[in-house]
Amino acid sequence: MLTHLIKESAVAALQHFYPDQTFTVDAVNVNETKVEFSGDYTIVLFPFVKMLRCKPDELGKQLGEFLVSNQADLFVGYQVVSGFLNLTISDHYFVDLLQKNWSNPEFGKGKVTGKKVMVEYSSPNTNKPLHFGHLRNIFLGYALGNILKDTGNTLVKANLINDRGIHICKSMVAWKRYANGATPQSAGIKGDHLVGDYYVHFNDVYKVEIAGLVANGMDEKLAEKEAPIMQEAQQMLRQWEAGDKEVYDLWQTMNGWVYDGFKVSYDRLGVDFDKMYYESNTYLLGKSIVEKGLEKGVLFKKEDNSVWIDLTADGLDQKLLLRGDGTSVYMTQDVGTAVLKYNDFGLDQSVYVIADEQNYHMQVLKLILEKMGEPCANGIFHLSYGMVELPTGKMKSREGTVVDADDMMDEMVRMAQEQTEENGKADGFSAEELAALYQMIGMGALKFYLLRVDPKKRMIFDPKESIDLHGFTATFIQYAHARICSILRKEHLPLMPSEQHFDAFVLSQSLSQSEKNILLSLEQFPQVLQNAAEEMSPSVLCNYAFQLAQSFNTFYDQHSISKAENEEKKQLRLMMIIMTAQTLRRAMNLLGIDLPEKM
RNA sequence: GGUCCGGUAGCUCAGCUGGAUAGAGCAUCAGCCUUCUAAGCUGAGGGUCAUUGGUUCGAAUCCAAUCCGGAUCACCA
Numbered sequence: 001m002l003t004h005l006i007k008e009s010a011v012a013a014l015q016h017f018y019p020d021q022t023f024t025v026d027a028v029n030v031n032e033t034k035v036e037f038s039g040d041y042t043i044v045l046f047p048f049v050k051m052l053r054c055k056p057d058e059l060g061k062q063l064g065e066f067l068v069s070n071q072a073d074l075f076v077g078y079q080v081v082s083g084f085l086n087l088t089i090s091d092h093y094f095v096d097l098l099q100k101n102w103s104n105p106e107f108g109k110g111k112v113t114g115k116k117v118m119v120e121y122s123s124p125n126t127n128k129p130l131h132f133g134h135l136r137n138i139f140l141g142y143a144l145g146n147i148l149k150d151t152g153n154t155l156v157k158a159n160l161i162n163d164r165g166i167h168i169c170k171s172m173v174a175w176k177r178y179a180n181g182a183t184p185q186s187a188g189i190k191g192d193h194l195v196g197d198y199y200v201h202f203n204d205v206y207k208v209e210i211a212g213l214v215a216n217g218m219d220e221k222l223a224e225k226e227a228p229i230m231q232e233a234q235q236m237l238r239q240w241e242a243g244d245k246e247v248y249d250l251w252q253t254m255n256g257w258v259y260d261g262f263k264v265s266y267d268r269l270g271v272d273f274d275k276m277y278y279e280s281n282t283y284l285l286g287k288s289i290v291e292k293g294l295e296k297g298v299l300f301k302k303e304d305n306s307v308w309i310d311l312t313a314d315g316l317d318q319k320l321l322l323r324g325d326g327t328s329v330y331m332t333q334d335v336g337t338a339v340l341k342y343n344d345f346g347l348d349q350s351v352y353v354i355a356d357e358q359n360y361h362m363q364v365l366k367l368i369l370e371k372m373g374e375p376c377a378n379g380i381f382h383l384s385y386g387m388v389e390l391p392t393g394k395m396k397s398r399e400g401t402v403v404d405a406d407d408m409m410d411e412m413v414r415m416a417q418e419q420t421e422e423n424g425k426a427d428g429f430s431a432e433e434l435a436a437l438y439q440m441i442g443m444g445a446l447k448f449y450l451l452r453v454d455p456k457k458r459m460i461f462d463p464k465e466s467i468d469l470h471g472f473t474a475t476f477i478q479y480a481h482a483r484i485c486s487i488l489r490k491e492h493l494p495l496m497p498s499e500q501h502f503d504a505f506v507l508s509q510s511l512s513q514s515e516k517n518i519l520l521s522l523e524q525f526p527q528v529l530q531n532a533a534e535e536m537s538p539s540v541l542c543n544y545a546f547q548l549a550q551s552f553n554t555f556y557d558q559h560s561i562s563k564a565e566n567e568e569k570k571q572l573r574l575m576m577i578i579m580t581a582q583t584l585r586r587a588m589n590l591l592g593i594d595l596p597e598k599m
Numbered sequence: 600g601g602u603c604c605g606g607u608a609g610c611u612c613a614g615c616u617g618g619a620u621a622g623a624g625c626a627u628c629a630g631c632c633u634u635c636u637a638a639g640c641u642g643a644g645g646g647u648c649a650u651u652g653g654u655u656c657g658a659a660u661c662c663a664a665u666c667c668g669g670a671u672c673a674c675c676a
Contacts, residue, residue: 026616034619044618046656083656084619125676165676279676306674315602316672323674330676359603360671386604387670423638441638453612456604458669469638471624472612479638487635543613546623557631557640599638 001527003030005074006041006087013066018052032520038079039086040520046083056083094519095507095572101522102579103499108526108586110151110533116345118156119145121353122271125162126258127171128196128397130265130405132461133355133388136450139592140385141353142271143451143538146590148351151533156345159273160337163255164280169236171195172250173229174202184257190406192261195254200400205229241327265406270443270592275344277337283328286336289372290321298371309368319364334365335372342376349379351536356384356456383536386458388450403463412442412467419469425599437596444474444593451591452542472546477584478595480549480556484581485597487561491574495581495597505571514555518576521548525583529590538591545587552580 007028014023027047033039043063045056052059057080064078064085077088101107121141124130130138142157149155175182175198184191206229213223224230239247266272290307293299299309299321307322321332341350352362362382369377389395395402416438420426426434449467453459469475488495511519525544532540561577564570585595 029618031618036620042619046618050656082619162676167676304674320674325674327674329674333676355670356604357670363603384604389669419638425636425638457612458605459611468611468625471638473624473638475638476624479636483636483639490635539613543623550623553639554641556635560635562635599636 002089002093002523003041003527006030006043009067009071009074010043010063013063013070014048016066017062021052033086037081037084037086038088039077040089040516041087043085043087044083045080045085049083056080060085091507091511091516094511094516094523097523098519098572098575098579099502099505102502102575102582103496105496105582105586107579107583108150108529110526110530113152115153115348116156117148117153117349117351118158118275118341118345118347119148119351119353120158120160120277120341121145122266122273123160123162123354124262125165125167126195126255127167127199129190129192129258129261131395131397132403132405132408133395135269135405135408135446136385136388136455136459137353137355138266138269138271139447139450140383140455140538141351142269143541143591144351144353144383144536146592147529147532147538147541150590151530153349156275156347157273158275158277158341160277161279163278164240164251164283166233166237167199168251168255169233169240170202171199172247172254173233173236174198174205175254176250177205177229184260190261190264191257191259192265193404193406195258195261196397199397202229202233203398265409268406268409268443270594277340279333279337282336282340283333284336285340286332286334287322287326287328289335289339289374290332293321293372296372309371311364311367314367316360316364316367319368321368331361331365331368334361335368338365338369338376338380339374342374342379347376347379349381350376351381351383353383353385355387356458357387358382359384381536383455385455389458389460391460391462403461408446409443412446413438414442415466415469416441416445420599429598437599440594440596441469441475441478441599444478444588444595445469447591447593448474448477448542451538452546454539455537474588474593477545477549477588478593478599480552481581481584481595482597482599483556484552484577487577488574488581489597491562493574493578495578497578502571502575505568505575507568507572509566509568512559514551514558515572515576517551518548518555518580521551522576522579522583525587529587541587541591545584545591548580548584548587552577 004025007025007030010028011023011025014021029044029047031042031044033042045060048059049056060080064080064087067075067087068078074090074093075087076090079086119141122134122138124134145155145157175195178201179198182194184194187194189197206227209227209229210220210223213226214220218226236247240251290299294301294307299307301307304324305326306320306324308318308320310318312318319331320329321335322328338350341347354362359382366377366380369380387394390401390403392401420438420441429437445467452472485495528540528544532538559573561570561573564573588595
């Protein structure tokens with residue numbers, strides 16, 4: 001990589017002038033040169049000035065002179081400005097990079113690490129459909145998985161389904177009471193939505209019943225417990241745990257409806273999973289691990305038989321792992337699942353994509369596993385992301401104040417259509433092509449919108465303000481890509497011409513600034529991808545793709561490709577745009593976003 | 600109250616392993632389509648980087664304190 005080369009060269013030069021000192025590559029600070037100055041990359045001289053007790057400008061001159069005369073193939077010019085050594089990289093370096101990689105479909109792909117990584121994402125409850133907040137989770141997990149895979153790891157995409165508990169029983173009770181046997185087929189509603197509707201219905205009835213009890217003089221807290229519909233749900237949960245056939249069958253039927261609905265949504269979102277875990281299967285394993293922990297003395301029992309771990313020495317609290325009646329809690333299941341995952345795949349790293357409200361829970365989970373001496377503890381990484389909220393506050397499925405994921409997708413695709421028609425760009429497509437295009441634009445905009453921000457930041461989404469299709473958006477990048485494809489079509493070139501196509505190319509003219517800017521960006525892609533993986537941050541790729549598309553648009557505006565000044569420039573630019581399109585596709589596909597050839 | 604996270608332009612955000620005059624997009628204003636797609640390009644205005652202090656050649660970036668916002672600290676999941 002170029003910055004690394006520059007650092008190595010700088011070290012060699014410093015070593016040449018100061019043989020008594022030792023210099024390391026890490027000590028050299030290389031930045032992109034600010035646009036006001038001439039040059040491409042800048043070495044900051046101050047650290048060495050201090051160390052060598054020399055004048056910055058003299059040192060800069062010395063180094064610049066040395067680099068340009070000893071590595072003329074890389075450096076063609078330098079300029080020293082108040083402690084900064086600005087280096088101009090030779091056109092040949094970039095053209096060489098271009099010729100070697102313009103037709104390389106795996107440009108930037110990392111070396112095989114031999115590491116096995118699991119990314120768990122989505123992890124829905126089965127009592128309601130997916131909402132807008134889940135989308136952030138799903139897109140993050142899917143994109144991160146792709147990035148980790150592309151940087152050389154073996155990837156397992158996992159989904160942990162929370163398919164048991166009181167919340168599911170609520171939907172079941174309401175369905176039993178009010179649905180008259182309605183099914184997704186008979187009602188003509190997607191299964192997850194049908195079940196979600198009864199979940200909301202439950203809470204409506206629940207509220208009315210509480211109000212009734214309170215009106216009759218009952219304490220509110222007590223009323224919440226005593227409401228008949230809640231009693232019924234709790235009774236159902238006990239029956240479920242006891243293996244009651246009727247309840248179990250209903251549970252399976254309704255979960256089945258939800259899975260059918262999820263499948264449709266996942267397909268549309270373009271995501272998939274290699275391994276499904278179900279909490280109804282893992283909570284028992286959790287219990288057995290807790291038993292082991294008791295034997296080891298890591299855990300302890302209280303008088304009521306409940307099992308705890310004491311984390312006060314780590315600055316946390318005591319944490320419950322089993323209730324007094326022996327039933328498991330959330331943490332019990334997660335302990336079980338973590339061990340199960342590790343045993344299933346021998347993971348080096350296990351990434352959990354979970355909202356930041358569970359930071360504490362994840363911290364405790366890791367600590368418990370560490371204390372129990374479970375080998376899976378080490379690889380646990382919580383990719384924590386901020387919740388997506390509405391201007392009115394949190395999205396609450398219970399109260400039906402959510403932006404539904406399916407509705408959101410429809411809305412985005414509808415917007416894509418509206419915009420396309422408004423711009424008069426819907427001509428020359430078949431109906432199927434248009435449908436596919438709207439899907440690509442709408443889904444792309446949605447994904448990019450949720451991925452471009454640092455995951456840590458919480459976001460407030462106002463449904464009334466639609467997602468923009470201009471500026472820092474997927475649409476912008478898709479448009480740049482479509483422009484490139486259009487040029488290639490007119491030149492009768494495929495997206496990926498044969499490798500030999502530009503074999504005869506030799507550079508004799510210098511690069512313009514906008515040509516060079518694209519090559520500078522292209523050169524950085526492997527490093528950017530690596531950074532995205534290290535920082536576990538897909539947003540890095542969003543920024544990169546946008547910047548590359550922007551460089552292309554500027555270049556496109558300044559230079560003609562098909563009518564270039566001469567054949568040499570034409571060939572150069574064709575190679576450049578082919579590699580640009582390829583790199584845009586690589587970056588965006590990793591994010592789960594497709595780029596159209598025409599729009 | 601303890602712990603964790605955030606606070607950068609009117610709005611949404613980059614930049615944070617210390618480097619030059621803090622960058623994008625949206626919005627506002629002014630230009631650019633008989634020439635490869637104007638969903639684009641060029642330019643202008645817009646900043647006490649929450650506040651205060653410290654560290655040093657140099658701080659949006661590191662440290663400390665304070666202020667504001669959020670999450671969490673359940674025998675819910």
